[in-house]
Amino acid sequence: MIATEALQTVQFVTAKGRRFAVLSIDDWEALVEWVEDLEDSQIVRAAFAELRAADGDRHRAGWLPWDEADRELA
Numbered sequence: 001m002i003a004t005e006a007l008q009t010v011q012f013v014t015a016k017g018r019r020f021a022v023l024s025i026d027d028w029e030a031l032v033e034w035v036e037d038l039e040d041s042q043i044v045r046a047a048f049a050e051l052r053a054a055d056g057d058r059h060r061a062g063w064l065p066w067d068e069a070d071r072e073l074a
Contacts, residue, residue: 002030002034003030003031003034005030006023006027006028006030006031006034007031009023009024009027010022010023010027011023047061047063050062051063
């Protein structure tokens with residue numbers, strides 16, 4: 001399910017004078033995944049903008065060499 005479909009399934013309830021949005025767990029997880037994907041794409045765009053600004057020089061753009069990044073992730 002895509003995020004727009006999940007948003008269309010929202011039901012609203014009122015309790016003690018407050019309105020709440022109710023989603024199934026599947027729809028909630030679809031929305032969370034969509035937000036995470038959006039954040040990831042923004043990070044990638046920013047990284048490639050930095051790389052372009054550094055004329056393709058990964059070191060000047062602040063990118064780590066692969067072996068160094070691998071050590072940090074281990």
